[in-house]
Amino acid sequence: MADHPVDEKLPALKMATTGLQHVAAMYAGVVAPPLIVGAAIGLSAAELTFLTGACLFTAGLATFLQTLGIWKIGARLPFVNGVTFAGVAPMTAIVASTEDKSDALPIIFGAVIVAGLLGFLAAPVFCKAIRFFPPVVTGTVITLIGISLLPVAFGWAQGASPTADDFGSPTNLGLAAITLVIVLLLRRFTRGFVKQIAVLLGLVAGTLIAIPFGVTDFGPVAEADVVGFPTPFHFGAPQFQLAAILSMCVVMVVSMTESTADMLALGEIVDRPADEKTIAAGLRADTLGSAVSPLFNGFMCSAFAQNIGLVAMTKIRSRYVVAAGGGFLVLMGLCPMAASLIAVVPRPVLGGAGVVLFGSVAASGIQTLVRAGLEKDNNVLIVAVSLAVGIIPIAAPEFYHSFPENAKIILDSGISTGCVAAVLLNLIFNHIGKGREAADVTHPMEAGEEISGASRATATP
Secondary structure, three states, X not given: OOOXXXXXXXOHHHHHHHHHHHHHHHHHHHHHHHHHXXXXXXXXXXXXXXXXXXXXXXXXXXXXXXXXXXXXXOOOOOOOEEEOXXXXXXXXXXXXXXXXXXXXXXXXXXXXXXXXXXXXXXXXXXXXXXXXXXXXXXXXXXXXXXXXXXXXXXXXXXXXXXXOOOOOOHHXXXXXXXXXXXXHHHHHHOOHHHHHOHHHHHHHHHHHHHHHHOOOOOHHHHHOOOOOOOOOOOOOOOOOOHHHHHHHHHHHHHHHXXXXXXXXXXXXXXXXXXOHHHHXXXXXXXXXXXXXXXXXXXXXXXXXXXXXXXXXXXXXXXXXXXXXXXXXXXXXXXXXXXXXXXXXXXXXXHHHHHHHHHHHHHHHHHHHHHOOOOOOHHHHHHHXXXXXXXXXXXXXXXXXXXXXXXXXXXXXXXXXXXXXXHHHHHHHHXXXXXXOOOOOOOOOOXXXXXXXXXXXXXXXX
């Protein structure tokens, strides 16, 4: 009996090239979180290179766990794993609230370890409770992730440091705009592999264009070693602070929710529907990968949705192709010189590409909301209030200034507060009292009451 396409082993050359394509599609997404967090801490170029390499290395390990699997760990589907965007805002909030910045990474690592272990234990239960995380919740959270990260791209577009003389200069903003236009042109007028790596090509082109303006520094590459290893606990032994742990546990719930949605989608694409057993195994891989990642100075790991689109486009469903991509990630993590290449890219260039990258995350959330049953008044209220709560830290950064520092770690993360609000509101409007008010409260995925007033006139039949 022939193997299912998911279990097919392709010829070595095709395996390598298609694996590299998966790496190219998600590379910018993997290196963005360490860049953001590292910049917030004020790491040197060498330390930033080390942190980036560590995240590439741990992304490869997590991808191995997910695709190849051991015991009851791993969905054994063509999933690429890497640093989740959901953790960026809470981690930067932890950095901001830490007086001694040298303690920031150990505190983050300690929180990720605990969140990962708790998530691993909760995986069999979580896969049963997924009905409490319908598209109205997951779509809201994913949208908030993108919105929360867009200010980072805008900051990058202005320059490396707010104290620099050229911060926000026409040159910096011009470089960001040129990079954005290059990415858009590549996405519009190319196809296949080139289209998939448009962001990466935009970064390269933007960096080359920036050289005559004197904002490109090749020093990190010259100083980097060709071979290296992410020394365990390079930034110090993990520290365990309750507020940080609670914040990352919320992120873990968000990450597990995203991964579950991704597994369901990918299962349909590869014609191997993800059942409860598969989801539980996939969540164990995510959470165990996250718990182990800080040992090698990496962050929380989760499935990369953009690679699901790549599987759908190429029709190559083999999980071994993605495992090959994981191998390339590990090799890149073991080569500091390769990891240092991203440090060469000027911040304005990163900012231009970041608009596409982070905006795409928000757009992905909006796509999820499209199927969330927004013709119902209840779901509109859930989205409206949850987005408002999640945007507070962006629109009014000092809104929670009177709260204790430990509370602000959670409150200053729009993703965390927005997620909690969405889950609670969904319970209140779509679950609690459902038996008593069946005529008024329907399942989030069922047709429901149309929006009243003017909206009813334009509602889709």
